[in-house]
Amino acid sequence: MEKIAVIGGAGYIGSHVCKLLKQSGYSPVVFDNLSTGHRRLVRWGEFFKGDLGSISDLLRFFKKHKVRAVMHFSAFAYVGESVDNPAKYYLNNVANTINLLNAMRNAGVNRFVFSSSCAVYGEPVALPMRENMPFNPISPYGRTKKIVEEMLVDYNAAYGLKFTALRYFNAAGADPDGETGELHCPETHLIPLVLDAAAGRRPYIKVFGGNYKTPDGTCLRDYVHVADLAQAHLLALRCLERGEGGGAFNLGNGNGFSVLEVIEMAEKVTGLKIPVKMVPRRAGDPAALVASSLRIQRNLGWKPQYNSLETIIRHAWAWHRKIR
Numbered sequence: 001m002e003k004i005a006v007i008g009g010a011g012y013i014g015s016h017v018c019k020l021l022k023q024s025g026y027s028p029v030v031f032d033n034l035s036t037g038h039r040r041l042v043r044w045g046e047f048f049k050g051d052l053g054s055i056s057d058l059l060r061f062f063k064k065h066k067v068r069a070v071m072h073f074s075a076f077a078y079v080g081e082s083v084d085n086p087a088k089y090y091l092n093n094v095a096n097t098i099n100l101l102n103a104m105r106n107a108g109v110n111r112f113v114f115s116s117s118c119a120v121y122g123e124p125v126a127l128p129m130r131e132n133m134p135f136n137p138i139s140p141y142g143r144t145k146k147i148v149e150e151m152l153v154d155y156n157a158a159y160g161l162k163f164t165a166l167r168y169f170n171a172a173g174a175d176p177d178g179e180t181g182e183l184h185c186p187e188t189h190l191i192p193l194v195l196d197a198a199a200g201r202r203p204y205i206k207v208f209g210g211n212y213k214t215p216d217g218t219c220l221r222d223y224v225h226v227a228d229l230a231q232a233h234l235l236a237l238r239c240l241e242r243g244e245g246g247g248a249f250n251l252g253n254g255n256g257f258s259v260l261e262v263i264e265m266a267e268k269v270t271g272l273k274i275p276v277k278m279v280p281r282r283a284g285d286p287a288a289l290v291a292s293s294l295r296i297q298r299n300l301g302w303k304p305q306y307n308s309l310e311t312i313i314r315h316a317w318a319w320h321r322k323i324r
Helices: 012-023 055-064 079-084 086-107 140-159 190-198 226-241 259-270 294-300 309-323
Strands: 003-007 027-032 046-049 069-072 111-117 162-168 170-172 205-208 223-225 247-251 276-279
Touching: 003 012, 012 027, 012 226, 055 086, 069 086, 069 226, 079 086, 079 140, 086 140, 111 140, 111 226, 140 162, 162 226, 170 226, 170 309, 190 205, 190 259, 190 309, 205 259, 223 226, 223 309, 226 247, 226 294, 247 294, 259 309
Parallel strands: 003 027, 003 069, 027 046, 069 111, 111 162, 162 247, 170 223, 205 276
Antiparallel strands: none
16 A cells, blocks of 8 residues: 655545545555644544654654655645734745655655645636636735745756645535544634534624625635545546646636525524624625636546535534534
């Protein structure tokens, strides 16, 4: 069984990827400092507690584990926090990624799957958003993802690093078997916050702005099931194993759902009334973000299995009730 390093594998998306890797005949090895990840989510493969800021941790990891490829999920990802504390984001998301890439070079590992983000695009110039749209990030978080993607192109040209960058839209849902799921602290994602309000763990759900140029006035977002994201990572890995350079791919559902549509569907799934409080817009929130994922479907054969909003929320609700 080939060993695959999963950096940040104790987190939300990383844990789902570890499960799929194990099921697909690989041996995932999680590298995580547990600052935001959870040891309880490391259930598929070995665990190495280490920090990307520590060169010695990385050297020990690659010496101990002869991995064939690396998947990187260890970025900080709170847009608002990146505005308030950009130094934290540039240190972890950029400098620590350089540490990782250089440790890979030292170990002779040249296959890399990178968790990027639709934040590299900033305000969309057209919908649906395609990979050839210009980079124009509007937050330090988005700029860190842009910087790393550009670094990967340079590392490929200079050192032969084969990489795929997967630009996530809104990861959502949970493992269909209920074995792992979203476990953030603090939680900032809409669906788990809505489910908290449904369960009475928060008094209401805030809706930021009701006068956007959308059908019901609230923001439209593209929600993609986390299990489908995991499948895309497996396909990206296999592409690199064939000796092909992956490049960059959007990962989205291709459909936009408004905040009010998410709340309405959560009420249907839970059978509970969800209190809503309308509040002013947040700065920097685009009216709509919807992906075109045709490129990854055509090039890698990605076929999302769980693309209905009801299924996404149903799986999230099952996990939510299990852990709360």
